[in-house]
Amino acid sequence: MGYIKHPELTTNVAAINPESIVDGPGVRLTLYLSGCKHNCYNCHNKEEQDFNFGTKYTLQELFNQVTQMIDSNPIVDGITLSGGDPLYQPEIVQELTYALKKYYGTEFSIWLYTGFVLDKDFEDTEALYATIKNIDVIVDGLYIEDLKDYSQAFRGSTNQRFIDVHTLVKEGQIVELNYLI
Numbered sequence: 326m327g328y329i330k331h332p333e334l335t336t337n338v339a340a341i342n343p344e345s346i347v348d349g350p351g352v353r354l355t356l357y358l359s360g361c362k363h364n365c366y367n368c369h370n371k372e373e374q375d376f377n378f379g380t381k382y383t384l385q386e387l388f389n390q391v392t393q394m395i396d397s398n399p400i401v402d403g404i405t406l407s408g409g410d411p412l413y414q415p416e417i418v419q420e421l422t423y424a425l426k427k428y429y430g431t432e433f434s435i436w437l438y439t440g441f442v443l444d445k446d447f448e449d450t451e452a453l454y455a456t457i458k459n460i461d462v463i464v465d466g467l468y469i470e471d472l473k474d475y476s477q478a479f480r481g482s483t484n485q486r487f488i489d490v491h492t493l494v495k496e497g498q499i500v501e502l503n504y505l506i
Contacts, residue, residue, distance in 0.1 A: 328388060328423075328427050329385050329388055329420060330423075331420060332383055333383055333384070333385075334383065334417060334420065335381055335382065335383055336358055336359070336381070336382060336384070336387065336414055336417045337360070337378060337379045337380065338356065338357065338358060338379050338381075338382055339357040339370070339372070339373040339408065340357040340373075340379065341354065341390070342354065343394050343401070344398070344401065345405065348405035348479065349403060349434065349479055350403070350479075351434070352400045352401050352402060352403075353402070353403045353404060354391065354394055354395055354398075354403075354404045354405070355404070355405045355407055356387075356391060356405070356406050356407070357373055357379075358373075358406060358408040358410075358414055358417065359373050359375060359376055359377065359379045359408065359409045360374070360375070360376035360378075360408065360409045360414065361373065361374040361409040361413060361440065362374070362410075363410060365467050365468040365469070366469075366470050367468075367470045369468075370407075370408065370409065373408050376409075376413075384420055384421065388421060388424050391404065391421075391425070392428060395429075403433065403434030403435065404425060404433075404434070404436070405435075405436040405437070406421075406438070406460075407437075407438040410438075410439050410440050410441070411437055411438070412439045415452070418437065418456055418460075419455060419459075422435050422457075422459035423459050426459045434461055434462075435459060435461050435462075436460070437457070437460050437462075437463045437464070438464045439463060439465050440465075440466065440467045440468070442466055442467075443465045443493065443499065444499050450497070454493070454494045457490050457493075457494065458494045460490045461490055461491065462487055462489065462502060463487075463488045463490055464479065464480055464485050465485065465486055466485040466486060467482075467484070468481040468482050468485070469482045469484050470482070472484050478504040479504050487501060487502040487504055488500070488501065489501075
């Protein structure tokens with residue numbers, strides 16, 4: 326069964342971490358997409374800001390790689406898209422998250438990290454919602470060094486929010502979730 330509508334789309338992947346416990350709840354596969362223009366001071370993934378950094382994949386190759394890694398590891402219960410900033414590649418995000426939800430079912434957990442602020446940085450909310458509708462939680466906001474706090478779960482600085490994407494897409498409202506260490 327074909328899960329990918331445009332398998333020829335390409336993206337560069339900086340890294341794939343097969344077992345992360347810091348990028349969302351549970352054990353997650355974290356996919357680091359290359360490319361970011363935010364240039365946050367002391368970014369912990371500076372080399373991943375380059376859109377050409379890493380390994381080039383077609384979307385079909387990436388889907389196959391990710392699903393093979395998840396299928397072969399029974400403790401992985403979700404995926405996190407990070408980078409770089411995945412929202413600089415909306416077509417990749419939209420197609421990959423759609424395919425993963427079709428393949429694993431709607432209960433499969435998908436998180437995404439972005440430096441964008443969802444209710445401030447996007448004029449075309451319809452396009453944004455189409456891109457993110459298959460994601461469960463988005464951690465939004467730039468990393469701000471002065472707001473770094475290691476006691477915070479799953480975020481680099483206290484300005485970053487955990488956004489319930491389903492409520493945002495359905496009702497157009499930002500609902501913040503809480504995650505504690």
